[in-house]
Amino acid sequence: MxxxxxxxxxxxxxxxxxxxxxxxxxxxxxxxxxxxxxxxxxxxxxxxxxxxxxxxxxxxxxxxxxxxxxxxxxxxxxxxxxxxxxxxxxxxxxxxxxxxxxxxxxxxxxxERRWGAARGLSDVIMLTLGTGVGGGILTGGVPVRGAIGAGGHLGHLTVDPHGVTCICGNRGCLETVFSSKAIEAAAFSAQHRGVAGTLLSHGKPPTCEQVFREAAEGDAVAREIVERGVALLAGAIAALAFVFDPELVILGGQIADAGDVLLAPLRRQFHERTVPLLRREIPVVRTRLxxxxxxxxxxxxxxxxxxxxxxxx
Ligand SMILES: [Zn+2]
Missing domain, CATH: 3.30.420.40 (ATPase, nucleotide binding domain)
Structure with missing residues (x-):
């Protein structure tokens, strides 16, 4: 075959x-x-x-x-x-x-365009949320490449001009606030400060997965870390939606596996920011492949x- x-x-x-x-x-x-x-x-x-x-x-x-x-x-x-x-x-x-x-x-x-969630669509934004943040944009059916092929590096979207230095040399990039490394760093920092909560009970620094799980179970410190990250991510996706006016937003990578603790507040905040101008709720879905x-x-x-x-x- x-x-x-x-x-x-x-x-x-x-x-x-x-x-x-x-x-x-x-x-x-x-x-x-x-x-x-x-x-x-x-x-x-x-x-x-x-x-x-x-x-x-x-x-x-x-x-x-x-x-x-x-x-x-x-x-x-x-x-x-x-x-x-x-x-x-x-x-x-x-x-x-x-x-x-x-x-x-x-x-x-x-x-995703050939076999997955973006089938038949021509305007799509995709983010992969892992140890770093990757991205891809399809506009008018064509992937955005830019002059030297760097187009669509969504992880390096500046979300905090005064933020910490990123591996790319810029400061306050999306992946410095919403990647598994960023979330683990925030959890370690809370643990190191001796903040009370379930996070403290771990002998070693919690993984990103543990932070999301504990946020879902109601731990206040874990929740605060996730809420801050989700708010910045929702803002970044809203900014992209105003630039590219997509039919769909796809989230991949291991953090997207966190499920509703991530997706429910992310969708809500993204729609709050974008519906007044774009007049519709752009769906935010997981990768299908x-x-x-x-x-x-x-x-x-x-x-x-x-x-x-x-x-x-
Ligand atoms: Zn960067």
Whole structure:
């Protein structure tokens, strides 16, 4: 059966799969992300041999700024920094196979458009809420890329001009106030100050998941942390809604798994801010593609490339 080779390169794991046109994963592998470029190339070639054989095209999602035409990694801070300056198609040794690559969050949105929550829609905002915050914007059916491919980096939207320094060099970015790292830092700070509450009872610093769980169970300190984060997130999404006037807002990433403790107040505040001008409640939903959605996004990118090639042929 016709299939594509899809890869999601993350800071901790590389996920690769063979995916058919209906979005079914025919075969897949997960491997810890190697620490060096040489080790990465060995893993990449092995995955390409194992899962890429006979594929019509390859799609690769990767953090950072990726040149979609050449598949070159232009800017990539963090653990896989060693990929910066390299061309992903070459590293995987894919020969003459058509290869498309793009930023992982943008790629995830393409997956939702092909098989998930954004099916049939052309104006969509998606945020992935994890250790950092990623984003993708579809406007008039076209993903926003910008002049150098940095467009749609929603995690670096300034929400507090006087806020703390972000990994990007700016201050008060959305991911400094609403990411699992930001929420864990706020919880640790409360615990360190000796604030009373369930958070204090943990021997070690609470995880983001624990903070949300305890907020849902009524712990005042956890609640305060979540409420502050939700208010800033709702404000940021409202600002985006006024700029892009989307049909839908999609939330992905592990924090979105918190469910109603996040979604109910977020929807309420987002609608309070936007309905008077936009005259409708823009739905805020979870991603529909189940794990490994990063890989399915990369597969959608590959299938999009096949469609483009067919159009050119
Ligand atoms: Zn930033």
């Amino acid at each position: 016709a299939h594509v080779f899809a890869v999601d390169i993350g800071g901790t794991q590389i996920k690769a799969a063979r995916v058919d046109e209906r979005g079914s994963v025919v075969a897949s592998r997960r491997i810890d992300t190697p620490a060096t470029l040489d080790a990465f190339v060995v893993v990449a070639r092995m995955l390409a041999r194992e899962l890429g054989d006979g594929a019509l095209a390859a799609g690769i999602g990767c953090k950072g700024i990726i040149n979609p035409r050449t598949t070159k990694v232009e800017v990539l801070p963090g653990t896989v920094h060693y990929l910066e300056g390299h061309t992903l198609a070459e590293l995987f040794g894919l020969g003459a196979m058509p290869v498309a690559a793009d930023n992982d969050a943008r790629v995830a949105l393409l997956g 189940s794990d490994p959605s990063g890989v399915l996004g990369a597969a959608a990118l590959a299938w999009d490339a096949c469609t483009t090639l067919a159009g050119q042929g």
